[in-house]
Amino acid sequence: MAPNTAVNELAIINQPVEQINVEDEKLAARKVDAALQFLRAEEGEVVDVDERKLLRKIDLMVMPLMFGAYLSQYFDKSLLNYAAVMGISKDTGMSASQFSYLATFFYVTYACFQPVHAVLVQKFPVAKYMGTMIVCWGITVTMHCVCKSFGDLITVRLLLGMFEAAVAPCLLLITGMWYRRSEQPIRIGIWYLGVGTGVIIGALASYGFQFYTAKTFKSWQIMYLVFGLLTIALGITIIFCLPDNPMTSRLSRAEKVAAIERVRANQTGIENKNWKWAQFRETTLDIRTWLIIVVILAGNVPTGATGSFSSLLIKSFGYTSKQSALLNIPSGFIQGLAVILASWAAGRGNARGFAIVALLLPGVLGGGLMAFLPNKSDYKAGKIIGIYLCGIFGPNLSIMYSWAAANYAGHTKKVTINAIILAAYGASNIVGPLTFTGATAPQYIPAKVAIMVTLAVAVATTLVLRYLYVWENKKRDRLALELGGQGHVEDIEFMDLTDRENPEFRYAL
Numbered sequence: 001m002a003p004n005t006a007v008n009e010l011a012i013i014n015q016p017v018e019q020i021n022v023e024d025e026k027l028a029a030r031k032v033d034a035a036l037q038f039l040r041a042e043e044g045e046v047v048d049v050d051e052r053k054l055l056r057k058i059d060l061m062v063m064p065l066m067f068g069a070y071l072s073q074y075f076d077k078s079l080l081n082y083a084a085v086m087g088i089s090k091d092t093g094m095s096a097s098q099f100s101y102l103a104t105f106f107y108v109t110y111a112c113f114q115p116v117h118a119v120l121v122q123k124f125p126v127a128k129y130m131g132t133m134i135v136c137w138g139i140t141v142t143m144h145c146v147c148k149s150f151g152d153l154i155t156v157r158l159l160l161g162m163f164e165a166a167v168a169p170c171l172l173l174i175t176g177m178w179y180r181r182s183e184q185p186i187r188i189g190i191w192y193l194g195v196g197t198g199v200i201i202g203a204l205a206s207y208g209f210q211f212y213t214a215k216t217f218k219s220w221q222i223m224y225l226v227f228g229l230l231t232i233a234l235g236i237t238i239i240f241c242l243p244d245n246p247m248t249s250r251l252s253r254a255e256k257v258a259a260i261e262r263v264r265a266n267q268t269g270i271e272n273k274n275w276k277w278a279q280f281r282e283t284t285l286d287i288r289t290w291l292i293i294v295v296i297l298a299g300n301v302p303t304g305a306t307g308s309f310s311s312l313l314i315k316s317f318g319y320t321s322k323q324s325a326l327l328n329i330p331s332g333f334i335q336g337l338a339v340i341l342a343s344w345a346a347g348r349g350n351a352r353g354f355a356i357v358a359l360l361l362p363g364v365l366g367g368g369l370m371a372f373l374p375n376k377s378d379y380k381a382g383k384i385i386g387i388y389l390c391g392i393f394g395p396n397l398s399i400m401y402s403w404a405a406a407n408y409a410g411h412t413k414k415v416t417i418n419a420i421i422l423a424a425y426g427a428s429n430i431v432g433p434l435t436f437t438g439a440t441a442p443q444y445i446p447a448k449v450a451i452m453v454t455l456a457v458a459v460a461t462t463l464v465l466r467y468l469y470v471w472e473n474k475k476r477d478r479l480a481l482e483l484g485g486q487g488h489v490e491d492i493e494f495m496d497l498t499d500r501e502n503p504e505f506r507y508a509l
Contacts (some may be wrong), residue, residue, distance in 0.1 A: 001491075002064075002408075002470035003324070004006075010235065010502075012200055018263070018493070024043045024162075026465040028462065033269040033270055033271065033272050033390075033411070033494040033495065033496045034245070034247060034270060034271045034272060034273070035246070035269065035270040035494050036245065036491055036494035038247045038256070039260060039432070039491075039494070040054075040263075041371065041464075042177075045159065048254075051257055051258065051262060052107065052356075053500050054251075054258055054259065054262075055183075055187075055253055055459070057251070058178050058179075058502070059187075059254070059356075061095060061242075061249070061353055062158065062174060062178060062241065062242060062243070062251070063190060063191065064236065065238050065241060065242045066175070066190075066191040066490070067190060067191045067193065067233070068172060068190060068194075068234050068237075069130065069134060069167050069170075069191070069193055069194075069238060069259065070167065070168070070171060070173060070191045070194035070195070071194030071197050071198050071201075072134065072138075072230075072234055073134075073137075073164050073167045073168070073194070074195045074202060074233045075194070075197040075198035075202055075225060075227065076137060076138075076141045076160065076164070076200055076228075076231055076353035077106055077160060077161075077164060078104075078199070079144070079202065079220075079223060079224060079227065079387050080103060080157075080199060081143070081202065081221070081311050082202050082206035082220075082311060082325060082328075083206075083223065083224070084099065084312055085206065085210075085221040085311045085312070085315060085321040085324050085325060085383060086206060086209065086218070086219050086220040086223070086321070087212055087218060087219070087220065088153075088218075088220045088428075091218055092147060092148060092149055092150060092152070092153060093149060093150065094150050094153075094495055097173075098150050101155060102150070102152075102153055102157055104429075104430050105157050105158055105161070106157045106158070106160055106429075107161060107426040107427070108158065108159035108161065108205065108426075108427040108430060109158045109159070109160075109162040109165070110161035110162070110164060110165045110422075110426040110429070111422075111423045111424075111425075111426025111427050111430065112423075112426075113161070113162045113164075113165040113166075114165055114169070114403030114419040114420075114422045114423040114426065115419055115423070116165075116170060117133075117165055117166040117169055117416075117419065118415045118416060118418065118419035119171075119275065120166075121169055121170055121173065121415065122273060122275055122364040122411065122412070122415050123164065123167075123273065125244035125248075126173050126174060126244050126245070127174065127238060127239070127242040127243060127273075128168065128239050128244060129170065130166060130167060130170035130171070130237065130241065130428065131235045131236070131237075131238035131239035131333060132448045133163045133166040133167065133235075133238075134162040134163075134167065134231060134232075134234055134235030134238060135231075135232050135236060135239075136235075137159075137160055137163035137164050137231065138228050138229070138232035138233075138234070138235055138400035139180065139228065139232060140156055140159045140160045140163060140228075140229055140231075141224055141227060141228030142224065142225055142228030142229060142232075143156050143159075143228075144156050144221075144224035144228070145217070145221035145222070145224040145225045145228075146221075162256070163424075165422065168401070168422050169415065169418040169419060169422060171191060171258065172188075172401055172404075172405055172414075172418050173187075173243075173271075173382075173415070173418070174190075175187055175405065176266070176268055176270075176405050176414065177189055177245050177260065177263070177270045177271065178246065178263070179263065179509055180262060180263055180265065180404045181265070181266050181268075181405075182268060182347050182348075183347065184220030184347065184402045184405055184406060185344075185346040185347035185352065185355075185398075185399065186278045186340075186347050187345040188343065188398050188401050188402045188405070189339045189340055189342070189343025189344070189395070189398055189399075189402075190340075190343075190481070192339050192395060192397070192398035192401070193334055193336050193340070194340055195339070195395070196331075196333065196334070196335035196339065197332065197335030197336065198332070198339075199328055199329070199331055199332030199335060199391075200328075200329050200332035200333065201264070201469045202328070203325050203326060203327075203328035203329045204325075204329070205227070205331065206311075206325040206328075206461055207325040207326050209222060209223045209321055210321060210322055210325065218331070233277035233404070233447045235339030237277075238388060244327050245270060245271050245383040246259040246260055246270065246322050247260070247270075264493045264494070265493070266406070266409075267404075267492075267499075267502055267504065267505045268405070268407055268408070268410075268412075268499075269410070269411055269492050269493070269495075269496050270410040270494070270496055271411060272382040272411035272412070272496045274411075274412075274416075275409075275412055276410070276412040276496075277412075279410045279411075279412035279413040279416065279498055280412055280413070280416050281471045282410075282413060282498055282500060283408065283416040283417055283420070285421075286500075287468070287469055288407075288465060288469070289417065291416070291422065291464060291465040291468070292403075292404065292420070292424075292426045292459055292465065293402065293420065293421075294457070294461045295396075295400065295429060295458050295461045295465065296397070296400060296424035296425050296428060297424050297428045297454075297463050298420055298428075298454040298455065298457040299356070299360055299393065299394070299397070299400075299454070299455060299458035299462075300397060300398045300424075300425055300428035300429065300432070301428045301429075301431050301432045301450065301451075301454045302367065302390060302393065302399070302432060302450070302451040302454060302455060303362060303393070303428065303429065303432060305361075307414045309313050309326065311324045311328060312324075313370070313387060314327050314328065314384065314387060315378045317383050317384065317484075318380060319380075319388050321392040327384060329387065330388055331387060331391040332391075332393045333478065334388050334392060335391045335392070335394055335395060337358060337396055338391070338394075338395050339395040342355040342356075342358060342359050342395055342398075342399055343355075343395075343398065343399065343402070346399050346402060346403075347402075350508055350509050351509065352399050352400075352402060352426060352509065353407070353462055353463065353465065353509055354466070355399045355457075356396045356399045356400060356403075356462045357459050357462055357463065359392055359393050359394075359395055359396040360393050360396055360455045360458050360459050360462070361387045361455075361459060362390075362392040362393065362444060363389060363390050363392060363393030363451060363452075363455045364451075364452050364455045364456055365386075365387040365389055366385070366387065366388070366389030366391075366392075366393075366451070367386065367390060367448050367449065367451030367452040367455070368386070368452055369385060369389065369452075370383050370386035370387065370390075370448040370451075371448035371449050371451075375387070384424065386442060386448075390451060393455060396458070397425060400421060403508060404418070404421055405415045406507075407469065407499060407508055408499060409497060409498050409499040409502060410496055410498035410499070410501070411496055411503055412497075413498050413499075416456075416476070421496070422433070460492050466509055469507040469509055470509060472507055473506050473507055473509075476503065476505075476506065479503070480503070483503075489504075492504060
């Protein structure tokens with residue numbers, strides 16, 4: 001849609017909600033954001049609100065629960081990585097190839113159910129929907145402890161992928177509701193810290209549970225049972241404590257209005273429960289969407305590999321099972337530090353694209369160290385460093401989350417791109433474990449080379465994507481000068497327009 005056409009159409013709906021004629025096709029097809037309806041219903045004297053205090057209140061209300069949700073999501077799917085050195089393959093009669101398939105099958109349903117969750121999360125209250133899914137996968141995690149065969153484990157892994165697929169899209173929508181574009185990278189980075197924290201907790205838990213030697217239950221069974229029950233408790237807490245949006249939160253009336261107004265400049269809206277096929281088509285036909293898919297696929301194939309095989313790789317360097325568990329801990333700290341630094345730089349300097357490149361490049365070096373250092377005890381430290389360097393590239397996903405959240409406007413369009421990103425991430429994790437074939441065990445040289453190649457492709461594609469955003473912003477600036485005097489359209493930020501339809505929208509870099 002041309003910018004001047006969008007402005008002309010906006011004039012039709014820029015009126016009080018109570019005066020809207022629902023029979024008007026233009027209005028029916030372009031229902032406004034729920035935040036705008038709330039603001040018009042709350043018109044009148046508004047008490048001044050201290051924004052810093054409000055932001056701290058919002059952080060305390062939503063950030064701990066979002067962090068807990070992502071921590072649980074990463075940790076629960078990664079328990080298999082730690083169970084691998086605790087004897088799960090031997091106890092269930094799995095071969096090396098079957099274990100690789102087990103790591104892969106989780107992401108089959110994870111990718112396939114992204115479109116399903118994209119539709120459902122727009123129909124139901126987002127926080128309650130996410131909490132329900134967390135309870136469901138918590139139950140599924142507990143069921144791992146009764147699995148006796150490869151077939152049993154495949155079943156629960158498929159169910160786990162189906163339920164866990166909901167969490168990241170929900171977290172992205174919630175983050176966009178509450179925070180400005182400049183605030184989003186660090187907030188997404190904070191809840192994405194669940195990955196590094198999950199690595200640390202998983203390593204410590206694996207090490208501790210390996211001292212359990214009773215014959216009634218295996219140590220990995222106890223681990224799955226304990227953490228499954230904790231996940232169920234978290235899901236119930238989220239259902240009752242995490243607000244679905246600012247309008248229905250526990251904030252005061254003045255604080256609700258202030259919370260909405262502070263994200264007006266995002267130009268991405270807060271919530272709209274109407275699915276709009278035009279926004280869906282716009283997202284899927286955008287060349288930048290396809291470049292994002294390439295970045296996600298190429299940049300996260302190694303994540304799927306190292307996430308399930310890091311313990312086995314470390315063990316292949318000549319360490320014991322207990323040592324392999326403990327040597328995963330530094331990787332968690334490194335990932336956490338990388339997330340915070342990259343997220344801070346991305347938000348502070350409007351440099352999301354460069355932050356992604358900075359995260360990906362160390363992984364290329366890490367893959368090279370693992371693949372090409374001689375397989376001798378003298379080089380064990382170098383190979384371990386390679387593992388740790390590969391931990392740095394993982395947070396590229398968190399920066400891409402914030403990049404898409406900042407650059408896709410319109411509620412259906414936001415939901416669609418979130419689903420696409422997570423489906424691509426799921427696909428990358430399907431491919432990743434398959435590079436670790438039983439025939440190449442225990443060194444897995446082809447998989448290590450694949451890490452280098454795919455990350456290099458992701459770096460190049462990220463730079464192309466950033467260039468296109470720069471080019472589009474310059475084009476819009478020139479057009480704005482040519483159309484000087486047209487003026488700002490009141491409440492355009494909450495008209496549920498897409499970034500293409502809104503002439504005032506500028507892309508984050």
